Amino acid sequence: AQKVTQAQTEISVVEKEDVTLDCVYETRDTTYYLFWYKQPPSGELVFLIRRNSFDEQNEISGRYSWNFQKSTSSFNFTITASQVVDSAVYFCALSDRNSGNTPLVFGKGTRLSVIA
Amino acid sequence: DTGVSQNPRHKITKRGQNVTFRCDPISEHNRLYWYRQTLGQGPEFLTYFQNEAQLEKSRLLSDRFSAERPKGSFSTLEIQRTEQGDSAMYLCASSLQGRFYEQYFGPGTRLTVT
Numbered sequence: 001a002q003k004v005t006q007a008q009t010e011i012s013v014v015e016k017e018d019v020t021l022d023c024v025y026e027t028r029d030t031t032y033y034l035f036w037y038k039q040p041p042s043g044e045l046v047f048l049i050r051r052n053s054f055d056e057q058n059e060i061s062g063r064y065s066w067n068f069q070k071s072t073s074s075f076n077f078t079i080t081a082s083q084v085v086d087s088a089v090y091f092c093a094l095s096d097r098n099s100g101n102t103p104l105v106f107g108k109g110t111r112l113s114v115i116a
Numbered sequence: 117d118t119g120v121s122q123n124p125r126h127k128i129t130k131r132g133q134n135v136t137f138r139c140d141p142i143s144e145h146n147r148l149y150w151y152r153q154t155l156g157q158g159p160e161f162l163t164y165f166q167n168e169a170q171l172e173k174s175r176l177l178s179d180r181f182s183a184e185r186p187k188g189s190f191s192t193l194e195i196q197r198t199e200q201g202d203s204a205m206y207l208c209a210s211s212l213q214g215r216f217y218e219q220y221f222g223p224g225t226r227l228t229v230t
Contacts, residue, residue, distance in 0.1 A: 033217045043205060045221035091158050095217060103149065103172070104219065106158030
């Protein structure tokens with residue numbers, strides 16, 4: 001069965017600090033996709049990134065970077081020089097062939113608070 | 117591109133009443149998904165449609181829940197005889213069939229059952 005674990009329930013950092021959000025996933029399939037979404041207080045889920053299981057290259061987008069390691073089944077997300085606007089709940093999600101490649105399986109989320 | 121819209125944004129109802137939510141997907145998207153998110157949890161899959169056909173239903177979708185997408189465009193999610201445990205955010209998402217991994221979410225409908 002698919003499972004996504006985000007062990008950090010809440011993180012609080014001071015503005016300009018770097019912060020890493022952890023995500024560990026479980027799947028029996030060799031083909032799968034991993035995602036990160038941001039949910040600000042307004043409630044709408046904002047797509048941040050998607051990686052497929054065949055692409056282990058790390059990715060950087062501005063202050064955001066992602067570290068995908070199949071060996072440890074982890075897909076961690078780092079925000080560099082955090083800002084107050086980064087305060088939100090962040091969800092890691094998985095979609096694999098066993099789930100029909102359709103519904104996303106989400107972790108419970110990590111609430112990030114960035115303090116000015 | 118207007119994005120996924122959901123109505124109403126908030127709904128307060130008394131236990132035992134029926135409620136219906138509407139989702140309008142991105143116009144060219146033929147797949148539509150419903151998720152439920154309770155406080156402090158991630159979204160959980162309920163059901164999805166490809167055009168008019170409801171292709172998959174989660175075990176979370178009890179017999180009090182019914183979803184339709186009659187013309188393959190907008191979808192409705194009805195909850196009959198609401199219970200306090202139904203209080204949650206109901207999220208709708210849509211995607212193109214060939215790009216199932218790009219699901220675009222709406223703002224959600226927050227249901228409170230008193």
